[in-house]
Amino acid sequence: MARIRAPGDTVVGAGVLLAPRLVATCAHVVGDALGYDDVPDLAPDAELEVDLPFAPDGPLRRATVWRWWPPASDGTGDVALLQLDAAVGVAVPSTRRVPEPWGRPFRTAGFPPGREDGVWAAGVLRREQGSGWIQLSGAEEIGPGFSGAPILDECGDAVIAMAVAADRGDGPARSAYAIPIARVLAQAPQLLVNPYRGLAAFDEAHREFFFGREDELARALQVLDRDGLVVLVGGSGAGKSSLLTAGVLPEARVRGLRPARVRLAGVASRPAVITAFAAALTEAVAPDPSGRTRAVRTPDAVERWTLRDWSRVLSARPGDRTVVAGAVGPVGIGDARAVASGRLFVAVDQFEDLAFSSPPAAHTALEVIGLLVALGVRVGVTARWATFDDLLDGRSAPVVQRALVGVLPLDRAHLRAAVAEPAARVPGPSFDPGLVARIVDDAGDEPGRLPLVAVLLAELWDAADDGRLTIEAYARVGTVQGALAAAAEREWTAIPVGRRARARALLLAMTRPTETGFVRRPLPLAPLAPGQRRVLEALAAARLVVISPGAAEDVAELAHQSLIDRWPRLQRWLQADDAFLRWRAGLQAGVAAWAPTHDRDVLLRGAALDVAAGWATERAGDLRAPEQEFIAAGLSRRRRERRLRRATLAVVVVLGVSAGSLLAAGLDAPGDGLCGTGSAISAPVAPAPP
Structure with missing residues (x-):
């Protein structure tokens, strides 16, 4: 709750905190604070003072009118939105719409004359009047000093209206009324935003909703100040892009640096890399409202270089004195350093895409980054683990x-902050007790839990019940696991039809059968063909897959076990391919034993090799290169063994024929020999002499 003060420290009314720098109150309260006899039709341009009496060390802020809706003849209006000169470090109360106000208990507080420390009041709501105001009943304390006060529901944890203490009619009876909070918020529709981004990264416009990375942000800024370069590395889906664009980049702007975001999508050559950097830098130092790059020639010519000028400087080698055209004569790298130093921050997001698609272009980008840092430009880069290994x-x-x-996965405490804090920064629904803890518990410790929680929160916000994020709404959107499955189906339908067969094979390759079903398994990236890598990158961009460092190389994994357990499409694939997947799991054990030394003794034989050959023919596209090589080695061994058997048989036949020929020749020859010996043995023996 805010307290509105007139000059001289007199309290004239109350207000509702709608955002860290925005307070709602009644237009007539502003008029009273500024000494007007009547509420003006136009917004006053004078300043007034606002404080938060119930907050610890309630800060005093100066405020100006941002939105103005004076009282109208039909009884509507009387709303003012005040912009504070600085944000307040307290949570914004949640808001709740009340479709049927009659008989609903409420509580509020105000600051009547002589009781500027606050007075509490309670009562019940009646129906809306023709003006749209809600009548308040049973709270006789409500009067001067209560105007602009938040009307809280019976639990005191959500604002449902804003009080208007007004005398209506000519008699002595006084009636109290409240403006439904929806009418107040209608004056600032930009406040009615979903603070959760789903699968999209947080950017500078959403920095107030970015939580959980305070420690990493502090380290990144320290490294940036020390070296002029910070490289944020982590697995896919870890939040690197959000940390850069909603954390480091806004802080760079606060420090007086001009941000330049380099877009490297589709870049594949050295000239294209240089042009991409030059375009970003030119726009940063000479922005054109029309969106076209322009050159504004001033004596400070370096700060208004054209795209061509930047390209010539950035394409220079260290030590060159590259000259570009200026309004007052030649300008070289030395002059560029004097102007650029401490004034530009260059953000290069998802560097791994360039490193994968075009390593030579990535080498050029590193050269440009090195030149920028040497010129005094601050640079921030995001990349996955191992992106730079070969560069x-x-x-x-x-x-x-x-x-x-x-940028490591969030621990429980920081994940809880990422879940709970954004809702506390905007007017809107609040979490049911225990729901935040349940979401954190349901997310588990999976590597891809941050994207799936982000999807869940975005859908949960839109499914709020009567201004509350309830356990029932959480169940309706499918809990953490169900929300991810629904998001997975949406992302799948966005994949081009021509890539779906390859994407299906990759998703199945990241599963492993167990006795009772399937679980996730890491898929090494090194053996994948370029076409498979491109599809895998698309799956990672859709947050269905996370890419992170393994023990020896980068691996890809399904974002969460719930994709296997709760995504119907993947479950149908697993059921249809159960026999093949279970066979392949056994094959992979053989591949693992064979790969280090190519030991022939572990190759498949006999019926097992016949089955493998059949699957290799039928599902060639679903087998990775090491698996195909393992089967091919077994078939090659079989062919060699068959050739050896045929050769051995041929030798035996030749030897047999040779032996037969020799035997036949011996039977036909006279004299000694086997036949002669036989004749001698069989000759009659002469009788002995008498």
């Missing part, structure tokens, strides 16, 4: 490694 050389490796800041 860095002896000169660049120490610089990049020193600038690394790891």
Whole structure:
């Protein structure tokens, strides 16, 4: 609750905190504070003072009118929105619409004359009047000093209206009324936003809703100040982009730096890389409202370089004195350093996309980044683990490694903050008791839990019940697991038809059968073909897959076990391919034993090899290169063994024929020999002499 003060420290009314820098009150309260006899038709441009008496060390703020809706002849209006000169560090109360107000208990507080420390009142709501105001009953205390006060529901945890203490009619009877909170918020529809981003990254416009990465942000800023370069690394879906664009970039702006966001999508050559950086820098130093790059020639020519000028500087090699055209003569790199130093911040998001699609272009981008840092420009980069393994050389490796800041999965405390705090920064629904803890519990410890929680929260906000984020609404959107399954189906339908067969094979390759079903398994990236990698990158961008470092190389995994357990499409695939997947799981054990040494003794034989050959023919597209090589090695061994058997049989036949020929020749020959010996043995023996 806010307290509105007139000059001289006199309290004239109350207000409702709608945002960290926005307070709602009655227009007539503003008029009273500024000494007007009647509420003006136009918004006053004078300042007034606002404080928060019930907050610890309630800060005093100066305020000006931002939105103005004076009382109208039909009894409507009487709303003013005040912009504070600085944000207040307290939670914004939740708001709740009341479709049927009659008989609903409420409570409120005001600051009547002589009781400027506050007076509480309670009563019940009646129906709306023709003006749209709700009549308040049973709270005789409501009078001067209560105008603009929040009307709280019976639990005191949500604002349902804003009090208007007014005398209506010519008699002595006084009636109290309240403006439904929906009518107040209608004056600032931009406040009625969903603070949860779903699968989209947080950006600078949503920095007030970005929570959970305070520690990493502090480290990133420290590294940036020290080295001029910070590289945020982590698995896919860890929140690197949000940390850069909703954390580091806004802080750079606060420090007086001009942000430049480099877009490298589709870039594949050195000139294209240089042009992408040049376009971002030119727009940062000479923005054009029409969206076209322009050059404004002033004596400070460097700050208004054209795209061509930036390209010439950025394409220079260290030590060159590249000259560009200026209004007052030639300008070189030395002059660029003097102007750029401490004034620009360049954000390069998802560097791994460029490193994967075009390593030569990525090398050029690293050269440009090094040149920018040498010129005094601050640079922030996001990338997945191992992106730089094959890009860095002896000169660049120490610089990049020193600038690394790891973005690890959120622990429970920080995940809880990411869940609960955004809702406290906007008027709207509030969480049921225990729901935040349940969401954190249901998210588990899966590597892809942050994206799935983000999807759940975005849908839960839109499914709020009567201004509350309830357990029932949580069940309706399918809990954490069900929300992810629904999002997965939406993302699947967005995949081009021509890529779906390959995407299906990759998703199935990231599962492993068990006795009772299937679980996730990591899929090494190194053996994948370029076409498979492109599809996998698309699955990672859709948050169905996370890519993170494994023990020896980067691996891809399904974002969460619930994709297997709750996504009907994937379940149908697993059921249809159960026999193949279980066979392949056994095959992978053989591949793992064979791969290190290519030991022939572990190759498949006999019927097992026949089955493998059949699957290799039928499902060639579903087998990775090591699996195909393992089967091919077994078939090759079989062919060699068959050839050896045929050769051995041929030798035996030849030897047999040779032996037969020799035997036949011996039977036909006279004299000694086997036949002669036989004749001698069989000859009659002469009788002995008498």
